[in-house]
Amino acid sequence: MDEITQVKIQFRKEQWSKLIMECQDSGMTVRTWCKQKSINEASYYYWLKKIRKEACKQRLPVTHVDQKPVEFAKLSFDTRPTQTLGFITIHFPIATVEVKEGTSKETLETVLLALKSIC
16 A cells, blocks of 8 residues: 555544544534534444454554463362341231341330331
């Protein structure tokens, strides 16, 4: 490919990059934006794909032969059963109340009085 053709292609890529950014920043759908700008939607997607492929090629990491292989670490877990705290479950026709160990007497009285008033 001659130098003029390369420059021409690079210029088009830059133009389309700007147009694509403008479209994405507009908040409109691609279809609406293209229609408003009198741009062929297929051309938009063609250049979007082309520019994305080029960007991906530039960002791919270079792998080296002397890289260390991936290593996995062994994790250990405590499999002993945990101590469960005591609790009480009270079933009412319209509600269920669970009272866990450590609940204050005042909280329990308040909840039971509230249930008494609605049951």
